[in-house]
Amino acid sequence: MQPDQSSRAVHCPHRGSHVCQEDYGNASHFKCPYHGWVFKNDGSFVGAPEMQAAYGGRLNASEWGLRRAPKVDSIHGFIFACLSEEAESLRDYLGGAAWMFDAIFGLHPDGVKALAPPERFILHADWKSGAENFVGDTYHIGTAHHSVTLTGYLPGDVREGGQYAHGFLFENGHEFLGYRLPEWFGPPFKYWGFPEELASQFDLSALDETQRELLVTVPPSVGTIFPNFSYLRMPEPPGPGEFPIPNTDIRVWSPIAPGVMEVWHWQFNFAFMPEEYQRKAYLSGQYTFGAGGIFEQDDMTIWEGASKAAQSPWNRKVGAELNYQQKRPEPNPDWKGPGQFFDTYYGEYLQAGFWKQWLKMMRNG
Amino acid sequence: MKTMLMERSVGSTMEMSHLASRFLSLEAKLLDERRYDEWLDMLGDQITYEVPIRLSRREFVDETKSGCYHICDNKELLKLRVARFHCGEAWAERPASRTLRVVGSVLVNPTDEEAIFEVDSALLLCRQRNSDRPCDTIAVRRSDRISLGAERPLLLSRRAIPIDTVLHTPNLSVFV
Numbered sequence A: 001m002q003p004d005q006s007s008r009a010v011h012c013p014h015r016g017s018h019v020c021q022e023d024y025g026n027a028s029h030f031k032c033p034y035h036g037w038v039f040k041n042d043g044s045f046v047g048a049p050e051m052q053a054a055y056g057g058r059l060n061a062s063e064w065g066l067r068r069a070p071k072v073d074s075i076h077g078f079i080f081a082c083l084s085e086e087a088e089s090l091r092d093y094l095g096g097a098a099w100m101f102d103a104i105f106g107l108h109p110d111g112v113k114a115l116a117p118p119e120r121f122i123l124h125a126d127w128k129s130g131a132e133n134f135v136g137d138t139y140h141i142g143t144a145h146h147s148v149t150l151t152g153y154l155p156g157d158v159r160e161g162g163q164y165a166h167g168f169l170f171e172n173g174h175e176f177l178g179y180r181l182p183e184w185f186g187p188p189f190k191y192w193g194f195p196e197e198l199a200s201q202f203d204l205s206a207l208d209e210t211q212r213e214l215l216v217t218v219p220p221s222v223g224t225i226f227p228n229f230s231y232l233r234m235p236e237p238p239g240p241g242e243f244p245i246p247n248t249d250i251r252v253w254s255p256i257a258p259g260v261m262e263v264w265h266w267q268f269n270f271a272f273m274p275e276e277y278q279r280k281a282y283l284s285g286q287y288t289f290g291a292g293g294i295f296e297q298d299d300m301t302i303w304e305g306a307s308k309a310a311q312s313p314w315n316r317k318v319g320a321e322l323n324y325q326q327k328r329p330e331p332n333p334d335w336k337g338p339g340q341f342f343d344t345y346y347g348e349y350l351q352a353g354f355w356k357q358w359l360k361m362m363r364n365g
Numbered sequence B: 001m002k003t004m005l006m007e008r009s010v011g012s013t014m015e016m017s018h019l020a021s022r023f024l025s026l027e028a029k030l031l032d033e034r035r036y037d038e039w040l041d042m043l044g045d046q047i048t049y050e051v052p053i054r055l056s057r058r059e060f061v062d063e064t065k066s067g068c069y070h071i072c073d074n075k076e077l078l079k080l081r082v083a084r085f086h087c088g089e090a091w092a093e094r095p096a097s098r099t100l101r102v103v104g105s106v107l108v109n110p111t112d113e114e115a116i117f118e119v120d121s122a123l124l125l126c127r128q129r130n131s132d133r134p135c136d137t138i139a140v141r142r143s144d145r146i147s148l149g150a151e152r153p154l155l156l157s158r159r160a161i162p163i164d165t166v167l168h169t170p171n172l173s174v175f176v
Helices: A051-055 A090-094 A096-105 A127-133 A138-144 A158-164 A181-185 A187-193 A209-217 A275-289 A296-302 A304-310 A313-318 A349-364 B002-032 B036-040 B075-086
Strands: A029-031 A038-040 A045-047 A071-075 A078-082 A112-114 A119-123 A165-169 A175-179 A220-225 A229-236 A245-257 A260-270 B043-052 B069-073 B098-110 B116-128 B136-147 B154-162
Touching: A071 A090, A071 A096, A078 A090, A090 A096, A096 A209, A096 A220, A127 A245, A127 A260, A127 A349, A138 A158, A138 A296, A158 A165, A158 A181, A165 A349, A175 A349, A181 A187, A181 A209, A187 A209, A187 A229, A187 A245, A229 A275, A245 A275, A260 A275, A275 B069, A296 A304, B002 B036, B002 B098, B002 B116, B002 B136, B036 B075, B043 B075, B069 B075
Parallel strands: B043 B154
Antiparallel strands: A029 A038, A038 A045, A071 A078, A112 A260, A119 A260, A165 A175, A175 A220, A220 A229, A229 A245, A245 A260, B043 B069, B098 B116, B116 B136, B136 B154
């Protein structure tokens, strides 16, 4: 799909009705059900009924196509739209996070593909709770997700994750976190736990030495592209006692009202991987991080608290602030990659990076 | 002779409909009362339990694209969900949702296998959580296979198709 074909508004520029009613499929044209204005599938204006009588001639097609975001660009097939004319290019905006995208998605010439249409659900939690969590909130896992250890679903103990976690802090509010998975769970967990016969088909020739080193020591596990695009790739067992396989999870935390968000949740995998393997990864990904996922379901109700707290008149009156006071570490001075790399995840420097960017955007527009 | 057969057939259908409705009502009651272990005993060991993701499409058959699921569990995975509720740290259900399951529109059809029936039903699940908002409604139409033989009846498979393309509940930590 070409970026400029997929990023048009679906509202008719005439009266605002939806011109596309279906979630999925192909169409050569879209016809507005209200007055019959017609658009090509690239969004350009084709025509309207009775143009001569109604408008005295043909409407200017260049003016009346479906509205297009001023800036649209893609990276590894992920299409990003920006509503500002002045914004920098996507790669510039991502900065070091683009380097991370390359290390996560740029591992095979066939690229990655969505395994299914997105799962969507609405909850009364603020979008920032999701975005902030996915910058690398390892601190919550030992409590919020302790059940996966108590029930024996995951090997090891999730409370130990902190010892193996490292943060990657980039500019513009983008953050990632990785675990030393091979050290934590054993050598099969370099490359996130993709089995040798698949990992050996990765083409790492476009990666630099630091990226290649990461994939076998600290494969990046979660991350947030500011503001509300998050990533997760963790090995999860398809069933109790089974060998974990990595799922690749992308979600967009879409604010739809104050304190209310709609989660768009996709699962991806490398296109070259066998269908049966992709399906197993999809199902274990849904079992853990879908709307019914045994990780996800707890986060979703836990996050409802912050949006309520934010609406509390008492909290507002006293200007209540939450606690972000973990001891800040220094970045690793020998880091060769972009941004900053930390030897410990403790310190809430990732969260601070996210919130600083949010504050900057809110203050400066 | 013919009449007798028909009568028997009618009687059998009514009996099976009654048994199936009773089975589904009991299941709803157990789940509403959070008697999960007793619920698990109503499930066949080879059960497939599916909640497909539904899309807005023109044709009904296109709405549940094959292989795209909120939930797709076998018995082991269902047992793990229940074990999680018992472990005391499944925060999605602490405190547990208070639920009311209304089962209706029950249709029973025989299959080629003796004592195994295809049972269609509609489920309206009202879910009140620890919240000051009105309850969430989860509405699904279910296609089940239920064994109603001499042994204890068992749910052999379930496919529960939600009406929502966008779920209006924060998670699916309740069984449908």
